[in-house]
Amino acid sequence: xxxxxxxxxxxxxxxxxxxxxxxxxxxxRSGGTYALLGPSGCGKSTMLxxxxxxxxxxxxxxxxxxxxxxxxxxxxxxxxxxxxVPVIYRSMTVGQNLGFPLVCQRLPAQTRRKRVEQIAxxxxxxxxxxxxxxxxxxxxxxxxxxxxxxxxxxxxxxxxDEPLTVIxxxxxxxxxxxxxxxxxxFGVTMVLVTHDQTEAMTFxxxxxxMNMGEVVQSGSPRALFERPATRHVGSFIGAPxxxxxPADPMGPQVAxxxxxxxxxxxxxxxxxxxxxxxxxxxRLVREGATMSGIVTRIxxxxxxxxxxxxxxxxxxxxxxxxxIGLKPGDQAGFVLEDGALRLYRDDRLIA
Amino acid sequence: MRTLYLAxxxxxxxxxxxxxxxxxxxxxxxxxxxxxxxxxxxxWLPWLQFEPSLAGWRALFGGAGGVNIVKPYLNSVVVTGTAxxxxxxxxxxxAYGLSRFSFRAGPIRNGDITFFFISQRxxxxxxxxxxxxxxLRWLGLLDSLPGLILVYVAALMPIAxxxxxxxxxxxxxxxxxxxxxxxxxxxxxxxxxxxxxxLPGLVVAGMFCLIFxxxxxxFAFTLTFTKTQLLPVSIVALNSSxxxxxxxxxxxxxxxxxLAVLAFVVERFLASGGLKGAVR
Numbered sequence: 001x002x003x004x005x006x007x008x009x010x011x012x013x014x015x016x017x018x019x020x021x022x023x024x025x026x027x028x029r030s031g032g033t034y035a036l037l038g039p040s041g042c043g044k045s046t047m048l049x050x051x052x053x054x055x056x057x058x059x060x061x062x063x064x065x066x067x068x069x070x071x072x073x074x075x076x077x078x079x080x081x082x083x084x085v086p087v088i089y090r091s092m093t094v095g096q097n098l099g100f101p102l103v104c105q106r107l108p109a110q111t112r113r114k115r116v117e118q119i120a121x122x123x124x125x126x127x128x129x130x131x132x133x134x135x136x137x138x139x140x141x142x143x144x145x146x147x148x149x150x151x152x153x154x155x156x157x158x159x160x161d162e163p164l165t166v167i168x169x170x171x172x173x174x175x176x177x178x179x180x181x182x183x184x185x186f187g188v189t190m191v192l193v194t195h196d197q198t199e200a201m202t203f204x205x206x207x208x209x210m211n212m213g214e215v216v217q218s219g220s221p222r223a224l225f226e227r228p229a230t231r232h233v234g235s236f237i238g239a240p241x242x243x244x245x246p247a248d249p250m251g252p253q254v255a256x257x258x259x260x261x262x263x264x265x266x267x268x269x270x271x272x273x274x275x276x277x278x279x280x281x282x283r284l285v286r287e288g289a290t291m292s293g294i295v296t297r298i299x300x301x302x303x304x305x306x307x308x309x310x311x312x313x314x315x316x317x318x319x320x321x322x323x324i325g326l327k328p329g330d331q332a333g334f335v336l337e338d339g340a341l342r343l344y345r346d347d348r349l350i351a
Numbered sequence: 352m353r354t355l356y357l358a359x360x361x362x363x364x365x366x367x368x369x370x371x372x373x374x375x376x377x378x379x380x381x382x383x384x385x386x387x388x389x390x391x392x393x394x395w396l397p398w399l400q401f402e403p404s405l406a407g408w409r410a411l412f413g414g415a416g417g418v419n420i421v422k423p424y425l426n427s428v429v430v431t432g433t434a435x436x437x438x439x440x441x442x443x444x445x446a447y448g449l450s451r452f453s454f455r456a457g458p459i460r461n462g463d464i465t466f467f468f469i470s471q472r473x474x475x476x477x478x479x480x481x482x483x484x485x486x487l488r489w490l491g492l493l494d495s496l497p498g499l500i501l502v503y504v505a506a507l508m509p510i511a512x513x514x515x516x517x518x519x520x521x522x523x524x525x526x527x528x529x530x531x532x533x534x535x536x537x538x539x540x541x542x543x544x545x546x547x548x549x550l551p552g553l554v555v556a557g558m559f560c561l562i563f564x565x566x567x568x569x570f571a572f573t574l575t576f577t578k579t580q581l582l583p584v585s586i587v588a589l590n591s592s593x594x595x596x597x598x599x600x601x602x603x604x605x606x607x608x609x610l611a612v613l614a615f616v617v618e619r620f621l622a623s624g625g626l627k628g629a630v631r
Contacts, residue, residue, distance in 0.1 A: 054528055074531040081532050087525045091547030104534035148533060 001188055002064040002156045004028040004051065009060035011046055020046045022214045023059065028157075028206075030065075031187040033180075035204035037194060037236075043213040044193045048159050051191070052079045064156055075104075078156040080149025082163040086141030088133045095120070095129035098147045105152070119147045122185075123178070139171040143178070150186060157189040164199060176203060197237050201225075209233050231276070231347040240279050240306055243316040244344070247273045254343060256313050259291035261336075263343040263351055271345040279306065281340035282318040284326075289333025291316070295326050307332065375607075382407045382601035389596045407597030410589065411605070417598055423585035424605070427565065430496060430581060434503030435560035441504070442511025442556065443549075447541060449512070450519035451527065468512040471505070480573045487574055494578045502570050507560040514559065518552030519545070551621075558617055562610060582606055 010023040021043040028034050036044040049055040051062060053074035061070045069077055080101075089097050095116055102112040120126045123143045128136065133144060142163050149158040160179070164172045180203065183190050194200050200207045201221040208218045209232075217229035228234035234242035245256045249269045255262035261275050284307075293309035293316070305322045308315055309332060318334055326332055343351040380397065381389065388394045388401035397403045410417025445468070448454075449461050483502055484493070492498030522545060530540040546553075571581035580588075586602045589595060 052528075052532060054531075074528070075534045075536065077532075078534070079532050081529065083525045083529070085523070085525070087523060087529050089526070089530075089544055091544075100530075100535075101533035104530075104539065145529075148529075152534075 001030045003030045003066075004157060004189065004191075005063040005066070006047075006051075007061045007063065009047075009050065009057050009062065011043075011050060011055065011057045011059070015058070019213050021050070021057075024215045026208070026215070026218065028189060028191065030189055031183070032206065033183050033190050033192070033204045035192045035194060035200035035207045036210060037197060037200040037207050038210035038216075039195055042210040044210050045161060046213075047210075048081075048161055048191065048193050051157070052081055052159055053077050078152065078154050079159060080145075080152070080155050080157075081159040081161060082142055082145040082149075084162040084165050086138050086145065086166070088136070088141050088144055090132075090134040092133055093129065094125055094131050094133050094136065094144060097133045097144050098125075098129075098151055101148055101152045115151045115153075119151050122150075122182075123147050139167045139175055142167065142175060146179070146182065150182065150188070155188060157191060160190060160192040162194055163192075164194075164196075179203065197239075201237070209236065211236075225278070227342065227349060228276075229349050231274070231344060234276055234342075238278060238280075240317045240319075242276050242278055244274045244276045245311075245313045245316065247275045247343075249273070256291075258312055260289075261291055261341060263341055266343070266345070266350060272347075274344050274347075276342045276344060277336055277340050279317045279319045281337045282316075282320075282334040283337065284318065284320050284324060284332060284334050286333075288335065290335045292331060292333030295328050295330045295332050297328060298326070309334075375604075378600045378603055381596055382598075382604060384597050386593070386597075404597075407595070407601045410595065410598035411601055416591065416595065418585050418588045420582065420585045420589075420602060420605070423580040423582045426496065426499075426579060427582035428609075430499045430503060431561060431564035434500045434507055435557060435564050437500070437504045438507035438511050438560050439553065439557050442508045443515050443546075443553065445508070446512045446515030447519055447545065449516050450522075451524070465512065465516055468509040471509040472513075476506075476569045480569070483570065483574060494575045496579055499571065499574060499579065499581070502574060503564050503567070506567070506570065507564055510559045510563060511556045514556040515549065515552050518549040522548050554617060554620065558613060561613060565606075565610060 004027070006024060006026040008023050008025060009021065010019055011021040012019050036047060038044050046055060050057045053069070053072060057070065061068055063069065064077070089100060092100070098119060099112045099116045102115060107115075116129070117126070120129055123146065125140065125143060125147065128140070133141070136144065145163075146158065149155050164175060167175060176199065179190065179192075182188070192200065192203050201224070205220065206218060207221055207224055209216045209224065211232055217224060217233050219227075224233060224237050228237065228242060231242075231244055234244065245259075245261065247254045247256045247261070247263075249265055250257075250262075252265050253262040254265050254273050254275070256275055261277075263275060291309075291311065293311035295307055296310045296315070297308040299306040300322070301319075303322055304319050305324070307318045307320055307326065309318065320326075342349055380395070383397060383403040383405070384394065384401055385404045385406060394400040406414065409415070411420045413419035449465055454461055454464060487493045487498045487502070490498070492501065526544060526548070527540055530544045531537070535544065566583065567581075568583040568587070571584045572587075575581065575584065583606070586599065586606060589598050589602060
């Protein structure tokens with residue numbers, strides 16, 4: 001359980017080549033839960049491999065509790081990792097799999113057995129200790145991988161590299177719950193890599209959004225939801241995505257033409273402006289609407305409906321309670337909650 | 352319908368078995384024949400068509416007109432066994448390296464190194480006869496067991512590398528990485544985590560090494576004189592102006608026996624699921 005600090009960390013796979021990971025600084029507190037979120041090839045796996053020591057970064061340092069481990073070999077970092085495709089020692093039983101890190105540490109058999117039984121019990125693998133590991137299902141294998149991290153009481157952090165990708169939806173839900181519980185119980189730092197925003201938002205206390213080898217925004221799920229730092233984050237996080245409408249400076253304001261959507265005008269007015277808001281922050285009204293348009297589509301989502309409204313400035317989507325009785329072709333208007341509107345210049349949040 | 356299918360199946364299997372077993376039975380029967388029973392037209396049944404004789408078998412142990420093959424036999428066992436073991440160990444280590452690490456020397460990459468190994472088997476052995484002869488003479492190892500073992504290791508290692516590289520490539524690299532993270536050293540990782548997964552490969556590579564080593568005549572012939580003979584050479588030495596089919600048959604039987612046993616054991620091992628779970 002350590003605090004992980006990344007200092008001016010960057011990586012290029014070829015000397016002088018393009019950055020796979022652009023220079024970044026980051027501190028992850030001991031016992032925290034973090035998620036690296038981004039599309040494939042955005043550098044999140046590179047970052048994970050640098051932390052576990054499988055890749056030597058071309059620039060910067062990695063510190064565990066203030067100690068520089070950049071040059072330390074993988075085996076000495078006390079990192080555990082759960083891979084995307086379940087990896088287990090298939091020539092061993094479940095128990096031998098769980099106990100293997102302790103064998104590597106040369107702990108006595110007595111201690112090993114006790115630890116292994118304890119962890120297996122916690123993960124619900126108790127009855128399977130003597131089964132060959134290759135006979136397990138995918139989600140059980142992932143639990144074994146997780147258990148191999150937990151048996152060592154000196155484990156620094158558990159890295160999860162898209163561990164839920166190949167798991168069935170129902171088991172995915174259970175496994176995510178177990179991960180959270182384990183984190184609370186053992187106080188072990190966990191870093192989850194994923195391209196699934198729901199997974200990241202529900203698991204982590206801090207989500208690091210990455211794109212093209214760059215950290216775009218890092219913050220609590222709430223912050224990412226309410227104040228996306230770029231249009232990319234706003235579109236990537238939340239379903240449906242955040243609404244963005246082109247806006248122009250008009251008098252003391254920046255406003256979307258033909259609507260009441262407006263924000264105070266900033267000092268500098270060069271650049272492309274747009275206003276954004278979450279579909280969740282809009283409320284349908286009969287009179288006094290800030291903006292109105294023609295309903296073009298309606299998606300059913302259980303208790304909610306998603307409405308698409310057409311307006312000369314662009315299409316917006318709103319989340320509304322189901323059964324409001326609108327149908328495609330109807331005119332509909334909405335107001336926004338106070339403080340729900342965001343101003344972007346050149347796709348970056350400025351207010 | 353089903354009965355007919357079964358009947359046809361058994362008929363086919365029986366015919367094929369007869370086809371395969373016949374030469375062995377013929378060899379066995381010939382090994383007990385005398386010259387008259389061989390040269391005077393085909394004879395089949397002992398005691399009825401010919402009088403069985405042990406002359407062919409006696410010739411193998413230094414009997415009249417024969418060559419004592421006991422010592423060459425033991426030499427062959429020692430040379431093939433030792434060379435195969437060394438080739439397997441070195442070849443497996445080399446293959447692991449080629450599968451897991453990137454090497455480069457100028458334009459040469461891993462694939463080229465692997466091909467270099469395999470190319471040793473593509474080249475006709477005769478090309479190597481003179482270099483090997485000169486090298487062994489320089490080392491003072493001509494006509495000796497260590498000399499032969501050295502040459503056989505060189506000849507067998509490509510087979511081991513070739514087979515094992517493919518097997519290692521099927522093992523996901525994440526397995527190595529996981530073991531490193533668990534605190535394993537690279538050597539322990541190799542022995543405790545990776546090797547058990549390539550057991551089928553080791554069996555197959557070992558079998559190839561033993562077969563090629565045991566059957567080699569060329570190097571055994573060109574690199575020895577009289578002191579250190581191997582089995583294939585001594586069997587050829589049985590030959591004379593009148594081909595002694597009876598003693599050659601007996602010799603063929605004893606030289607095929609170990610490989611037949613090996614094939615049987617490996618087949619059992621594969622069928623018993625000794626490899627279960629070793630392959631994804």
